Amino acid sequence: MSTQTRRERERADRERLIITAARELAEAEGWDAVTTRRLATEIEYSQPVLYSHFSGKDAIMAAVAVEGFADLAAELRAARTAATDPRQALLGVGAAYASFALRRPALYDAMFTQAVDLPFATPAAPQALQAGFGELREAMRPHAGADDLETLTEILWSGLHGLLTLMRNGRLRTEDHDRRMTLLLDRFAR
Amino acid sequence: MSTQTRRERERADRERLIITAARELAEAEGWDAVTTRRLATEIEYSQPVLYSHFSGKDAIMAAVAVEGFADLAAELRAARTAATDPRQALLGVGAAYASFALRRPALYDAMFTQAVDLPFATPAAPQALQAGFGELREAMRPHAGADDLETLTEILWSGLHGLLTLMRNGRLRTEDHDRRMTLLLDRFAR
DNA sequence: TCCAGTAGCTAGCAGTGCTAGGGACATGGT
DNA sequence: ACCATGTCCCTAGCACTGCTAGCTACTGGA
Numbered sequence: 463m464s465t466q467t468r469r470e471r472e473r474a475d476r477e478r479l480i481i482t483a484a485r486e487l488a489e490a491e492g493w494d495a496v497t498t499r500r501l502a503t504e505i506e507y508s509q510p511v512l513y514s515h516f517s518g519k520d521a522i523m524a525a526v527a528v529e530g531f532a533d534l535a536a537e538l539r540a541a542r543t544a545a546t547d548p549r550q551a552l553l554g555v556g557a558a559y560a561s562f563a564l565r566r567p568a569l570y571d572a573m574f575t576q577a578v579d580l581p582f583a584t585p586a587a588p589q590a591l592q593a594g595f596g597e598l599r600e601a602m603r604p605h606a607g608a609d610d611l612e613t614l615t616e617i618l619w620s621g622l623h624g625l626l627t628l629m630r631n632g633r634l635r636t637e638d639h640d641r642r643m644t645l646l647l648d649r650f651a652r
Numbered sequence: 653m654s655t656q657t658r659r660e661r662e663r664a665d666r667e668r669l670i671i672t673a674a675r676e677l678a679e680a681e682g683w684d685a686v687t688t689r690r691l692a693t694e695i696e697y698s699q700p701v702l703y704s705h706f707s708g709k710d711a712i713m714a715a716v717a718v719e720g721f722a723d724l725a726a727e728l729r730a731a732r733t734a735a736t737d738p739r740q741a742l743l744g745v746g747a748a749y750a751s752f753a754l755r756r757p758a759l760y761d762a763m764f765t766q767a768v769d770l771p772f773a774t775p776a777a778p779q780a781l782q783a784g785f786g787e788l789r790e791a792m793r794p795h796a797g798a799d800d801l802e803t804l805t806e807i808l809w810s811g812l813h814g815l816l817t818l819m820r821n822g823r824l825r826t827e828d829h830d831r832r833m834t835l836l837l838d839r840f841a842r
Numbered sequence: 843t844c845c846a847g848t849a850g851c852t853a854g855c856a857g858t859g860c861t862a863g864g865g866a867c868a869t870g871g872t
Numbered sequence: 873a874c875c876a877t878g879t880c881c882c883t884a885g886c887a888c889t890g891c892t893a894g895c896t897a898c899t900g901g902a
Contacts, residue, residue, distance in 0.1 A: 469849095497888085497889065497890080498889080498890060498891075499888090499889085499890095507850075507851095508850065508851055508852080509851095509890090509891080509892095510850070510851075510852095510891085510892075510893095511849090511850065511851090512891095513890095513891070513892080514849085514850085518890075518891075519889095519890065519891090574818070574821070574823065575765070575817070575821065578821055578822055582822055582823045582824075583822075583823065583824055583825045609835060610831070610835070613828060613831050613832055613835050614835060616815075616824055616828070616832055617811065617815065617832050617835055617836045617839070619814070619818070620811055620814030620815040620818055620824075620832070620836070621807065621810055621811040621814055621836075622814070623814035623817070623818055624809070624810030624811055624812070624813040624814025624815070624817070625806075625807065625810040625814070627765070627813070627814070627817065628764070628809070628810055628813055631764070631765065631768055632768055632772050632773075633764065633772045633773065634772075634773055634806055634810070635773045638803060638806070641800070641803050642803055642806055642807050642810070645799060645800070645803050645804060645807055646807045646810070646811075649807070649839045649840070650839070659879095687857085687858065687859080688858080688859060688860075689857090689858085689859095697881080697882090698881065698882050698883080699859090699860080699861095699882090700860085700861075700862095700881070700882075700883095701880090701881065701882090702860095703859095703860070703861080704880085704881085708859075708860075709859065709860090
């Protein structure tokens with residue numbers, strides 16, 4: 463009995479080890495550098511061990527993404543609750559979102575541009591993801607007026623996401639980022 | 653002399669053949685299906701021929717993207733010039749942009765989410781790309797007011813891009829697309 | 843002490859982008 | 873008409889990818 467629980471605990475530890483190694487490797491050298499062989503040497507096990515924990519590389523990326531949702535939600539929450547008025551809250555949450563995406567681009571990619579096999583806009587979506595979206599929604603609420611809050615939050619999110627992905631892929635000049643952020647959030651704050 | 657020009661013409665023909673085959677294959681089965689071997693059999697040549705035209709797969713995708721810019725610019729222009737008033741022009745251009753992205757997702761991806769080695773926000777950017785952005789800008793102009801037109805166009809573009817990529821990757825419910833588009837464009841039209 | 847079960851390894855498969863080298867062909871000069 | 877030249881393109885192969893089959897050696901229980 464006790465040996466079995468110890469084994470289960472060790473398995474769980476190793477699973478977290480895999481996720482952490484994958485995230486760190488991706489953040490350090492990009493997802494292209496995260497190969498199953500490289501990841502296996504990193505955790506000091508052989509390749510097939512990865513497949514006893516995850517169905518494949520995509521599942522590992524999805525697990526990393528789920529971790530990222532929690533981090534993002536926490537940062538958004540901190541930014542929102544630190545603000546003193548609704549306008550500052552919206553600006554702060556927007557800035558926090560941008561900061562996260564720019565600071566951890568590989569993680570952001572796993573969360574929002576790759577790893578499609580996660581449930582999103584459904585009740586089955588990861589708790590942390592819903593929490594993150596909830597922070598955006600609460601920051602948006604005082605500015606909604608007669609418009610549908612949920613939809614409004616979605617287009618705010620889209621605006622931020624578009625801005626950041628286009629800039630990160632070289633489609634928009636980096637220098638004008640702040641000006642764009644200001645103008646975008648001005649369209650939502652009132 | 654004449655044989656040489658004939659050869660050059662044949663080479664140019666083959667280059668366009670490669671680009672067309674790559675685009676069609678990508679639109680039919682996605683970019684994952686566009687392997688150098690598959691593409692080679694498609695054009696009825698061996699693999700190395702591809703490398704006598706392009707430096708690699710990325711360069712082929714970039715060439716496909718450049719073709720796509722021209723198509724998109726034409727569709728945006730048609731939508732803008734067909735409109736009778738500034739508000740309809742903006743709504744029309746927005747709808748045309750969305751329609752393009754949803755109708756040809758693989759092409760859209762090559763243009764805006766992959767193929768990073770193209771110049772974008774510089775004078776060296778492809779002519780067709782600048783034309784497409786120009787259509788957005790002209791549709792935006794009557795609504796700019798005191799805001800910087802260029803920046804405003806960039807965030808409009810970002811909003812559309814974010815909306816479409818998030819939806820296409822399953823991050824937003826497809827059913828609410830029209831409602832989101834309306835609300836987004838309402839933030840820009842006045 | 844022996845046996846069953848399992849955990850994790852080595853080795854390999856089919857596929858990827860890309861390249862080296864040779865062989866066949868057309869071209870231009872004598 | 874013939875040969876040397878140069879070009880073109882194909883076969884074969886490299887190093888890598890994600891993933892899997894099958895064996896080995898260890899662990900825990902009777």
